[in-house]
Amino acid sequence: MLSIKNLHASIDDKEILKGVNLDIKAGEVHAIMGPNGSGKSTLSSVLAGREEYEVTAGSVNYEGKDLLDLNPEDRAREGVFLAFQYPIEIPGVSNVNFLKTAINETRAYKGQDSISAKDFLALVKEKSALVELDAKLASRSVNEGFSGGEKKRNEIFQMAMLSPKLSILDETDSGLDIDALRIVANGVNTLKSDDNATVVITHYQRLLDYIVPDFVHVLYDGKIVKTGGKELAHELEEKGYDWIKEELNTVS
Amino acid sequence: MTTTTLTKKDILLESLGQLNFTNEPDFYQDLRQQALAEIENLELPTSKTEYWKYTRLGKIVNKTYQVTSGIEINIDQHLIPALDANIIVLINGLFNKSLSNIQEQEGVKVLSLSDGKERGVVIRDHFNKYTSTKSELFLALNNAYHTDGVCIHAEKNSIVEKPYHIINVTTGNQTISQSRNLFIGETNSSVKIIESFVNIEGSENFINNVSEIYVGENAQLEYNKIQNKEDESYQISTEQVYQKANSNFTINTITLDGTFVRNNLNIEVDAEGCETNLNGIYLGKDSNHIDNHTIVDHLKPNCNSNEVYKGILDNNSVGVFNGKVFVRPDAQKTNAFQQNNNILLTDDAVINSKPELEIYADDVKCSHGSTIGQLDDEAIFYLQARGVGKRSAINMMITAFAKDALGRISIEALKEYVDNKIETRFGN
Numbered sequence: 001m002l003s004i005k006n007l008h009a010s011i012d013d014k015e016i017l018k019g020v021n022l023d024i025k026a027g028e029v030h031a032i033m034g035p036n037g038s039g040k041s042t043l044s045s046v047l048a049g050r051e052e053y054e055v056t057a058g059s060v061n062y063e064g065k066d067l068l069d070l071n072p073e074d075r076a077r078e079g080v081f082l083a084f085q086y087p088i089e090i091p092g093v094s095n096v097n098f099l100k101t102a103i104n105e106t107r108a109y110k111g112q113d114s115i116s117a118k119d120f121l122a123l124v125k126e127k128s129a130l131v132e133l134d135a136k137l138a139s140r141s142v143n144e145g146f147s148g149g150e151k152k153r154n155e156i157f158q159m160a161m162l163s164p165k166l167s168i169l170d171e172t173d174s175g176l177d178i179d180a181l182r183i184v185a186n187g188v189n190t191l192k193s194d195d196n197a198t199v200v201i202t203h204y205q206r207l208l209d210y211i212v213p214d215f216v217h218v219l220y221d222g223k224i225v226k227t228g229g230k231e232l233a234h235e236l237e238e239k240g241y242d243w244i245k246e247e248l249n250t251v252s
Numbered sequence: 253m254t255t256t257t258l259t260k261k262d263i264l265l266e267s268l269g270q271l272n273f274t275n276e277p278d279f280y281q282d283l284r285q286q287a288l289a290e291i292e293n294l295e296l297p298t299s300k301t302e303y304w305k306y307t308r309l310g311k312i313v314n315k316t317y318q319v320t321s322g323i324e325i326n327i328d329q330h331l332i333p334a335l336d337a338n339i340i341v342l343i344n345g346l347f348n349k350s351l352s353n354i355q356e357q358e359g360v361k362v363l364s365l366s367d368g369k370e371r372g373v374v375i376r377d378h379f380n381k382y383t384s385t386k387s388e389l390f391l392a393l394n395n396a397y398h399t400d401g402v403c404i405h406a407e408k409n410s411i412v413e414k415p416y417h418i419i420n421v422t423t424g425n426q427t428i429s430q431s432r433n434l435f436i437g438e439t440n441s442s443v444k445i446i447e448s449f450v451n452i453e454g455s456e457n458f459i460n461n462v463s464e465i466y467v468g469e470n471a472q473l474e475y476n477k478i479q480n481k482e483d484e485s486y487q488i489s490t491e492q493v494y495q496k497a498n499s500n501f502t503i504n505t506i507t508l509d510g511t512f513v514r515n516n517l518n519i520e521v522d523a524e525g526c527e528t529n530l531n532g533i534y535l536g537k538d539s540n541h542i543d544n545h546t547i548v549d550h551l552k553p554n555c556n557s558n559e560v561y562k563g564i565l566d567n568n569s570v571g572v573f574n575g576k577v578f579v580r581p582d583a584q585k586t587n588a589f590q591q592n593n594n595i596l597l598t599d600d601a602v603i604n605s606k607p608e609l610e611i612y613a614d615d616v617k618c619s620h621g622s623t624i625g626q627l628d629d630e631a632i633f634y635l636q637a638r639g640v641g642k643r644s645a646i647n648m649m650i651t652a653f654a655k656d657a658l659g660r661i662s663i664e665a666l667k668e669y670v671d672n673k674i675e676t677r678f679g680n
């Protein structure tokens with residue numbers, strides 16, 4: 001589904017991603033872990049199409065298309081979804097109204113008719129229940145006045161509304177209490193299928209008890225330096241990242 | 253041999269001198285004479301005139317204009333869809349009866365100003381009362397040379413359901429028009445008015461229009477001003493408003509287009525318990541120059557005024573906002589709120605924003621603020637990342653930005669019309 005090859009990206013002439021390689025197939029769950037500042041959010045931003053980041057080398061193939069060639073909205077319409085690490089507030093733009101536009105523009109992109117008002121309402125009802133997001137919150141201005149946990153649940157609500165093929169969750173678990181974490185994980189698991197894939201960026205093993213990964217990758221200084229199964233996450237939780245740094249130093 | 257050089261003011265007056273008002277009642281001819289005397293002592297503003305500091309008149313006053321009554325035109329495209337309103341059409345400052353469609357409504361008199369001058373007693377009590385000796389050249393020019401316009405007189409206790417939609421048309425090349433309206437809302441009355449300023453065929457025409465508005469005791473009056481002049485056209489526009497006790501006046505000034513627009517909105521709140529809402533949206537494009545000067549003069553205690561002006565300036569357009577609120581020594585317990593927010597869509601767009609409060613009373617609540625910014629790129633990206641196209645995302649952001657300046661339009665069809673105009677401007 002997704003194939004990242006030797007991806008290099010910079011911001012303000014500072015190289016952040018220094019040759020990322022990653023292959024993801026439909027039905028898989030990948031976890032990306034790594035210390036702060038290693039480039040995890042940069043990777044997700046580059047995949048989502050943020051213009052501030054300049055891709056200086058490498059390629060990203062998504063479902064046979066050159067992902068980097070698509071503008072951000074077309075990536076979303078093709079099924080790429082990013083749950084932001086820091087979802088922003090957009091005063092005056094209604095959460096459900098903008099989702100309706102998003103859904104309809106995606107449908108138009110695929111040559112489909114607009115969703116009916118009735119079907120849309122039913123969808124909002126179903127998906128907001130899934131992440132236990134108050135229907136009132138769902139229809140307010142995007143994230144305005146939401147608590148941290150509500151913002152994260154709103155990200156998963158939007159994901160549920162759009163039913164993407166490739167979901168990238170950037171530290172969706174950070175700052176969540178255990179109940180909220182369960183709700184979010186449950187939402188993600190419910191949406192999981194053999195046709196879609198999930199990338200979970202996290203610091204904590206805790207989330208991976210709920211969303212069980214097939215692969216765990218360590219991103220360090222702009223590169224994926226280690227890949228393993230779910231037991232790698234436990235190891236990282238116990239020992240931190242220093243042993244990986246040491247391992248790297250002895251190799252080089 | 254002597255040579256006299258004509259000043260720009262002389263040339264302007266010469267254009268207007270073609271008009272003849274000798275058929276009018278003496279009362280009104282005298283008022284015109286008084287205005288002419290005032291004009292003698294007034295000069296065209298220069299860059300040193302504080303009130304006109306950011307708005308140069310060169311473009312307007314370096315021309316000779318024609319006074320013409322205009323051609324037959326079709327106003328259909330300027331009707332507001334789904335709006336059930338009385339239609340009144342003015343063309344180049346003249347009342348056009350055949351294009352107008354005014355239904356008799358109980359408790360309200362609607363006349364052309366010229367008919368009103370012949371017949372209306374109440375009109376005589378109010379006309380020119382709020383506009384004389386203000387020492388403003390363009391106001392004085394209209395006092396002296398106005399042609400025709402609309403009088404709407406809501407009588408005591410009359411709640412007028414159906415709004416009046418005035419379509420104020422300029423047409424022809426290098427024409428000058430000076431329309432003049434008088435709106436009177438008597439005690440306990442309620443009336444809603446829309447005036448659209450449009451240009452149909454022709455360019456470089458200039459309108460210097462004035463509306464006098466009297467809001468009687470406990471009366472409600474809403475005036476919605478829609479400026480949408482395409483092509484090269486110039487407008488200087490003045491509303492002179494006078495509010496009596498417990499009255500409620502709302503004005504929404506929506507400038508969608510215009511090469512040169514200068515709005516002077518002057519509101520005298522001369523009694524207790526009044527509410528005043530003055531909101532505006534201006535959308536500048538190309539080299540549009542859009543200037544809003546507002547004055548709210550709180551003379552008496554216990555009044556509220558709310559002012560929100562929002563500007564979105566594209567290309568190399570220029571916006572000017574100057575909002576003055578006076579709170580006079582008597583005006584204790586005044587609540588005055590004023591805000592001007594601007595978004596510049598390009599590096600070449602310009603805004604000069606100056607909110608001013610002058611407070612001479614001590615027990616008041618007043619605030620003002622002004623912001624200039626760009627659209628939030630992060631927010632646009634967020635929306636795009638969900639599948640919303642960039643143009644739609646920008647449009648959503650602009651609509652969200654403009655929204656709180658639209659909140660005081662009580663006519664649903666008009667609100668939708670303005671929403672659509674904003675959407676077609678910035679949407680896909």
Ligand SMILES: Nc1ncnc2c1ncn2[C@@H]1O[C@H](COP(=O)(O)OP(=O)(O)O)[C@@H](O)[C@H]1O
Pocket residue numbers: 011012016034035036037038039040041042043052
């Ligand atoms: N907008 C930016 N401008 C400059 N530097 C940035 C920007 N965004 C991220 N960086 C830098 O890039 C590096 C990686 O950041 P990030 O991708 O956010 O890491 P992570 O998500 O793994 O914590 C950090 O050193 C950070 O300071």
Ligand SMILES: [Mg+2]
Pocket residue numbers: 040041042085170171
């Ligand atoms: Mg991060």
